[in-house]
Amino acid sequence: MNDIQSQYVKNILAGVCTNLKGCGAAFAPSNIALCKYWGKRDAVLNLPINSSLSVSLGHLGTRTEIRLRDGDVASTTGLVEATSPSLDRRSDVPVAFVAKGKHQTNYFDPHERTAHLAGNLPHWRQDGCLYFVTFRLADSLPAGKLKELQAEKDIWLRQNPKPAKGSEELAIWQDEYKRLFQDRVDGWLDAGQGECILGKSEVRKVVEDTLLHFDGDQYRIDSFVVMPNHVHVLVAPLKDYLLSDIVKAWKSYTSHVLVKRFGIQSPVWQKEYFDHIVRSPECLEKFREYICDNPKPLLHWRDEDVASTNLTEARLFVEATSSSLDRRNDVPVALEDTVYLNGQLQQPDSSFALRITAFLDLFRPMLGDVAFDVRTENNIPTAAGLASSASGFAALVLALDDLAGWGLDRKQLSMLARLGSGSAARSVYDGFVQWQAGSNPDGTDSFAEPLSKPWKEFRIGILELSSVPKPVGSRDGMNRTVETSELYKIWPQQAAVDLETIRAAIDAHDFPTLGKAAERNALAMHATMLAAWPPLLYLQPETIEQIHKVQRVRADGLEVYLTIDAGPNIKLLFLEKNEAAVASAFPGLQTIKPFE
Incomplete structure (x- = not known):
């Protein structure tokens, strides 16, 4: 355990816990809960140095669950309600x-x-x-549907009387009845008929x-x-x-x-x-x-990891995704942490489990001798440059905060999430977000702040080209680049210029300037990594092909730009007016509307 980081956690929690030894009081059997949170997945607009930008990718990402596991408590009772007023129930979840x-x-x-x-x-x-x-x-069902269904059901029941209880025909009859009537109603409902006003939080x-x-x-x-x-x-x-x-x-x-x-x-x-x-x-x-x-x-799931242990930059991002929680009280008996990824139990000595456990260790001095069950599911490739831990750690912090009832504000949550993943500080917010790196060597004073400037016409397209995990993780790759790449010596100055350019472009809604700066920054980042030793090449042949295609269609007059994180997959940047044309040029594109 990092003693400096652990003390940093204590300092933050001291503001909400008058008695740190009692900080785990919310873990009494009557309050044990399972908390689910969905973190935020984004597209980076410029690489970290002292400030940077990214844009949210909507429903893409990771769902993270955490539940308390205590050898003395096998189950608990009662409905556990939200204890943190700072955590919204999002409008679409x-x-x-x-x-x-x-x-x-x-x-x-x-x-x-x-x-x-x-x-x-x-x-x-x-x-x-x-x-x-x-x-x-x-208005949840089409007009006249229920009356029509009831008439159809009356005719069917007259023609197909219910078989006697215990007969072999009864199960077949019940399945057919469910298919013809109950399942159809459920399908109409799930299709989202009407105004769907209950979708607003x-x-x-x-x-x-x-x-x-x-x-x-x-x-x-x-x-x-x-x-x-x-x-x-x-x-x-x-x-x-x-x-x-x-x-x-x-x-x-x-x-x-x-x-x-x-x-x-x-x-x-x-x-x-x-x-x-x-x-x-x-x-x-x-x-x-x-x-x-x-x-x-x-449900909207997200996750990412794109940053280094040695922070040399803050970043600016756009986050526009959803978080949610599901509280249950079926707590299994266990004495040590268990970690699942996409439904698979991870070995305790696996890199994924060790990283999660090390993060939880930072909180255990304040919570007592407790163990946790953590479950993460990705609907995007893990460790493929499409965000596989930043929002996961943000979700983990959100769940811990709710489970313990600390009521931390977003800035505090951002600071804590940063200790788990280099990019997680931003993932507790929606919209444009600016990440400040801070000055401490371990990054413990790093946090993100939201920007209030919406851009409703802004669009992001996801080109998922590979789901294969990258051979070198983002954290290790960044450290190698900082230590061995000659091009990195000029990187901080250029990144600072790109940041100011992109920030001004957002304020002015100057899309060409933003797109050009973001694309140039992304390609320069990969060039800087190529100059490391051993060289880091995250781009695949399919990536290079699509980069050329973006340049061709832009030369033909279609205003579209790209950004690439530390991986092979591409994010396209364009405006609403070009949405149809971009979708036609790039079949299979997943289009995200960050501000809707």
């Missing part, structure tokens, strides 16, 4: 809340009294049971807070997720409270607030709702899994 084991679960008993409530949709009731409830925005929060308001008083919530145009809830009404009244109250109150506060047009919700009685433990787990998996198509 729903959050699944799960609270297992809080109360005894009562399942449907066919021998007990059951009520059938009449209405446009069937509702079965049995006292004390848990229900899977879905209610939707008024401030709107979604109204619904989330309403669901939780009477949890434990009128009902108990097992799990829920608020999607952009519908809500799923696992809920058990308490004695003397009816499910229909509970759902009506949810809809009535949220409608009143959303219409008054946000001017949303009434009616907000569809009149009816769907519910299913939970019949068995297997059925409960299936519903829980559905709730947790429902947001997955919308």
Whole structure:
């Protein structure tokens, strides 16, 4: 463990923990949680020296999860709510809340009294049971779809009576019924019909807070997720409270607030709702899994590592991605850290696991003798110049902060994230970000600051040319370049000039100047690495081919520029007006809108 860095962590946390020995108090069994965060992936606009720039790549990146692992605690109870007001629930990422084991679960008993409530949709009731409830925005399904579906279902049921319980035909009938009716409704919902007002964080929060308001008083919530145009809830009404009244109250109150506060047009919700009685433990787990998996198509994952241990520059970046967290309380028994990458358990002596564990070691003096379970998933190639650790460490810091309830501000989070990855300081922000390197040799006073200048027409295109991990990591490559490249001697001065050029171009929305400076800086960076010994060549034949292509189409009048991190993959820079032309010229391009 680096004693200087560990002391630096203590100094930051001392501002939020009056008693450092009690800093891990939030890890009491009632507060143990699993936290998921999505860090930010970017495209570098200039190489680090004293200041630099990059641009966010939207949904590309890494999801990082962390949970506390304690040999004395195998499970815990209760819904763990956000403890850090500085961490937003982002507008495009729903959050699944799960609270297992809080109360005894009562399942449907066919021998007990059951009520059938009449209405446009069937509702079965049995006292004390848990229900899977879905209610939707008024515009969440195409007009007339539900009526059309109900008519089709009535005809199908007359033609295909439900087989007797226990018969071989029953399972086939149930699968067909689900395919024809339930799956179609789910497909319509997931397609994002309507305005999807619940996709906005401030709107979604109204619904989330309403669901939780009477949890434990009128009902108990097992799990829920608020999607952009519908809500799923696992809920058990308490004695003397009816499910229909509970759902009506949810809809009535949220409608009143959303219409008054946000001017949303009434009616907000569809009149009816769907519910299913939970019949068995297997059925409960299936519903829980559905709730947790429902947001997955919308989740934005990111990660990167492009910097050196010896900071000689700050950088300016554009970050425009999403972070999210998913709190669970199913904490497995363990006595040492476990680290997963893309679902694969990493050996404790692997470079990836050692790096994660070393970072967590910086916090253990303040948290006590605890172990963690860390899980990272990339939807981009790892260690291929498309960001495979910076946002991962940022996500790890965000999760630690939420798990421990420190409530650190973004600057403090940025400073801590930097200790894990050379570029992670920037990855806790959205939009344009400027990274200041600081003056300490170990980089402990390095942090990033957001710039408020949006550029809605700005576009980034990802040309993923290789998923093969690079033979030399960014950190080692930068150290080798600093120590052995003769060209590096003139690099700091040139990088400082590029920074000022790009910063001024952003302020003026001068795209040609920005693009030219960013491309020149990226190519100069690779030339500087080629002059190291042994030489560092991250570019592949496909990379060179695409560099030539960018130059050709630009000569033909298409305004597009490129930037390349320490890897073979290319990021294209262009404006909205040229989006179609660039996409046509570069098939397979993934286009990102950083400010939308």
